[in-house]
Each structure stands twice: as structure tokens, then as C-alpha cells.
Amino acid sequence: MxxxxxxxxxxxxxxxxxxxxxxxxxxxxxxxxxxxxxxxxFIEHSxxxxxxxxxNRLLMVVGDVTGHGMPAAMIAATARGAVEALSMEDEESLAxxxxxxxxxxxxxxxxxxxxxxxxxxxxVDPQNGSVRFANAGHCFPYVLRPDRQGRLGKPGVLAARxxxxxxxxxxxxxxxxxxxxxxxxxxTTDGLFDRISVSGDRFGEKRLRMLLTGHEMxxxxxxxxxxxxxxxxxxxxxxxxxxxxxxxxxxxxxYVRSESAEHTSRESAGERAEGAA
Numbered sequence: 289m290x291x292x293x294x295x296x297x298x299x300x301x302x303x304x305x306x307x308x309x310x311x312x313x314x315x316x317x318x319x320x321x322x323x324x325x326x327x328x329x330f331i332e333h334s335x336x337x338x339x340x341x342x343x344n345r346l347l348m349v350v351g352d353v354t355g356h357g358m359p360a361a362m363i364a365a366t367a368r369g370a371v372e373a374l375s376m377e378d379e380e381s382l383a384x385x386x387x388x389x390x391x392x393x394x395x396x397x398x399x400x401x402x403x404x405x406x407x408x409x410x411x412v413d414p415q416n417g418s419v420r421f422a423n424a425g426h427c428f429p430y431v432l433r434p435d436r437q438g439r440l441g442k443p444g445v446l447a448a449r450x451x452x453x454x455x456x457x458x459x460x461x462x463x464x465x466x467x468x469x470x471x472x473x474x475x476t477t478d479g480l481f482d483r484i485s486v487s488g489d490r491f492g493e494k495r496l497r498m499l500l501t502g503h504e505m506x507x508x509x510x511x512x513x514x515x516x517x518x519x520x521x522x523x524x525x526x527x528x529x530x531x532x533x534x535x536x537x538x539x540x541x542x543y544v545r546s547e548s549a550e551h552t553s554r555e556s557a558g559e560r561a562e563g564a565a
Contacts, residue, residue, distance in 0.1 A: 347411050
């Protein structure tokens, strides 16, 4: 059975944080995703959590467990439970590094250091565009900035290295970055890069970077969904009828400032100018 490529679209707005939902790839997995429900979709050994927090912040956690079957599914479910418990305990002080450490503690005994999970966590504040992130052995997310014509430039990355969760040597690194209005985030699991064609070639990171660079975003919201669909179509065409041997998760997001946030920013700038005068 063909595995699933799930595309999650999130638009960051200070006044209305919108999750546009899941676009599953494959009928059987589509049913599983709908049963799991948004914002959670735990399919096979991939774990994705999109969670709206206080002050309109958005927490994104993407994990990929080694192995398949029930043990891997248990690790993914345990990770989800750890995020759920942590958010209920103290949502205000929730931070990506703390989230990954909580998941690591939760899955350590379940996996017995035999099943590991790569995981990337991001916390986005849509009011000012700040992004805090932490990584435990996961592939880096891409960040792209459109030009005045709406074409995406060359992708950069949110770089932070670490070891997979559940491993005996605990290394989890974190970082922070400011998003500008229009910036696009693309986060995936390595199953997308490892998609094999009929001739045995890997889709790879280079193909994804080439696919992203120069893409015309168009109108806000619609452009993000078009990019999602474009990636899904290209990966699907590349793999053709070759069975995929790994789950694939794709998250495409764009930071958009609302008119109210722009108005607040202009007022603050005017106050600072008056104070300087």
C-alpha cells in the first residue's frame, strides 16, 4: 500500500490563526487521518502536532520514529501524550526545547533505546513573527522569502543539530529567528527525500530546493495551498507506481501580518518618532 504524504497548511495571523487542514495521499491513510482528527495526525510512525496556544501562538511538532508497526505507533502516541500533558500543565512557559525534553523522557522507557524519534519543534509568535525552535536529529526546515513579484528566493534553513529522542546520548539544540511578512516555512520528514522512482533514484533534498526556488506564491493563503499541491504532485509523479517504504509528512506555512498588526506597528513607530523629537 502506498504511504501517505500529509500536507498541513497554517497561516500565521495575529488576529486569526488559521489551520487549513490536512491533504492526505492515499485513501486508507486519509481515513486514518480523519479519524485521528485535526490538529493531530499520527499515521504509522510519523507524529505531527499543530497546536494553538495562548496569545495566538502556534506550536508545531513533527516527529519521525524509526521502525514500523505497533511499537513505532506506541512511540508516536506517547510523544503526542507528552505534548498534550505539557501544554495542559503550563502553556504560557511552553518552549520547543522543553517540549522535546518532555517527549524524550516519555519515550525513553517505551523505546528502550531501540526505537528512536527524530523531532523538530517550533513555536511561532504571530504578533511579531518570532520563531523559536529546537531539533533532535530531524531534517532542517526550509525558510524562503518571496521577492516583490512573489517568487520565492533560495531556501535557507532553521539550523539546529541534535540526536534523536530516546538515544542514550542526549543532545538537543535550539535557536531563534524572526520571520518577515510573506516568509514561507517548509518542514518535512525524510520519507519525502527518500521517495524512490521507478529507476531507483531518490527524490532528495536538491529536487525539493529546486522545486521551491522561484515558485510564484500568488495571493496569500491560496499561494500557500498551491505550493503544497505542487510539491505533492511532483513527489507523486516522481514515485509513480513505485511503493513508498516510508511515511511522508509535509508542512507548508506562511507568515502573514494582518491589517490590525500593521496598524499597531505603525502606531508604535509613530510614538517612538514623537518621543525622539
